[in-house]
Amino acid sequence: MKRRPTIMDVAARAGVSKSTVSLVLQGSKQVRAETRDLVRQAMAELGYVYNRAAATLRGSSVGLVGLVINDLRNPFFTEFATTLQMALAAEGYATVISNSDEDPALQAKLVASMIEHGVNAVVISPAYGDGPATFDQLARAGIPVLQVLRQIDDRLDLFPFSSFDYATGSAEAARHLIAQGARRIAFVGGLEGRAITVERMSGYLAELDRAGLPALQVQGRATRAFGIEMADHLLADHPDCDAAICFNDLVAMGLMAGFARAGRQPGRDFRLVGFDDIEECAQVWPQLSSVSCDIADFARETAGTLLTWMKEGRVPPPERRAPVHLVARASSLGETE
Amino acid sequence: MKRRPTIMDVAARAGVSKSTVSLVLQGSKQVRAETRDLVRQAMAELGYVYNRAAATLRGSSVGLVGLVINDLRNPFFTEFATTLQMALAAEGYATVISNSDEDPALQAKLVASMIEHGVNAVVISPAYGDGPATFDQLARAGIPVLQVLRQIDDRLDLFPFSSFDYATGSAEAARHLIAQGARRIAFVGGLEGRAITVERMSGYLAELDRAGLPALQVQGRATRAFGIEMADHLLADHPDCDAAICFNDLVAMGLMAGFARAGRQPGRDFRLVGFDDIEECAQVWPQLSSVSCDIADFARETAGTLLTWMKEGRVPPPERRAPVHLVARASSLGETE
């Protein structure tokens, strides 16, 4: 059980100096090809592994990006996280994925740990009710920070925000439902007072207003369980309700399950549109209509933005909105087959 | 834009030596309380952040655990990852979650990157068809490595394996279906020849054999999409098939959607049992019966095992099987309400 070999050991074995080994490590084309191969071979023979801690200490980049997600169990975020990780890996950056589980205190700890580890940048979809702890730390760290999918901190110059154009999406959904003949359309889910709820609802409210239809809002957590509960609530208290736009697909799936239990089938008896268009939408029956946010594409763009910021120092614009579009499927169309 | 303060700066400000600051950092109770507070205050005033790279270089632990998951999009694994991360965070370890996406080459890269970053241990649910690259690296690194949920490498002394007692679970499921009156029971999903497929199928095969019933296996990927396909296949080619055990819940959900599309309802016309018991099982309609693998509990146990290995050097037994149990719900019971 001996210690790991260092560049000194490699240098000794290859019969060169440690500086040369270092140059080989960073792929400098200043070293002669045969010297390079000699060094490479020595490394292989010794089973050399690069010590990033030492390199970092001396001042070079860690090659680490921190990703903090408020709810990694939500497939929408999982997709975002995994896609971002792959896009960054392709450029040689490792991504530390972590889940704050909607807990601001845990989130602050995670961020502190990331900063200690010297991450080069952070991408964060923040938990609510944060207080400034998390973002103040990030500001002090002086590294690129991208705020995605949720805007919690207002300092958009420090923490540029990017998300989807939800308002337009919900307007499109509302117009679609009206065109399908729905007259009493509910908006289900999304916690009250939160920016994203307001956004996702605003297009719906505007379109209903324009069509002279009454709005019906039921706010709450963005989970399947809430959707199931609300199905009972709508059936009991709003029997005339003939359509719904849900805050996200999970709520919509819950609503669908709740309706099915009562023998009502979306598409036939009721028109339903979700939000996010997760993969599952096309894999349930009836298939769920949804406002599609191409999250994989969004993740790749986020990676690109971050890379140019890190490498070229080009700060992205303070706010960006990716377009969304409605994918109409059986759950909101007249026919179920 | 000045550089981060170091312990030297803190020491100067507090009027002590850097050694004292270092002692305060590691919470040594050897320093006088007032000195400690003085140092703490200086840190706060300067906005000092601990430089882990420097500490690591000198030889102390990085406080990092690497987690490599073959398919992080699968909610079963997501739950495992997030729970493990929280359990380790409670003990002061940061967890690097990463997704190999079932790609052995990417997996080897991720592991290499983790080792470079000096992780103290690795937990891995390996991709298939690995070749030895990944595990050879891990063996050389000489750190604790736990192989979970999938056994790919045979060196169980180096990479202790822990998983669930799937065989018993599928036997229980098969007995349950037989007791419910099913006579033509299929096993759907799971890629051919893989250890986990063999295991999850073995209990089913044994019970059917014991009951003198014919087996019917349809192997394939463990996805919703495959489940949907197989619904059509079963309906067309095996109309007498009256029940199924699925390789996992995703396949079962797909099967359910496929059956629903054809107007057949699990519970009423068909008996269905999934595997894993993900949260969603209780949130679809009809609710899905499933062999419950308490993955959160498993994750916490894994964290515990790993911590004692890292801190006390106690190597866990080469193989461990966590118990599973059938949760019977509407999809496999006579009544759907």
Add this chain to the structure above:
DNA sequence: ATTTGCTATTGGAACGATCCAATAAGCATG
């Protein structure tokens, strides 16, 4: 033959913590 201009290589000084051995301070004891 000397100078110039390259390219390829090298020693040494950082980087910011930890940890050991040494020292200083305080205090009771003989």
Add this chain to the structure above:
DNA sequence: CATGCTTATTGGATCGTTCCAATAGCAAAT
């Protein structure tokens, strides 16, 4: 008042890289 003992504090060496300035080797130009 010297001695030992404990407790609190400190300087210096060290970890494995990177990077700078210096140097060696060598061909072309003067």
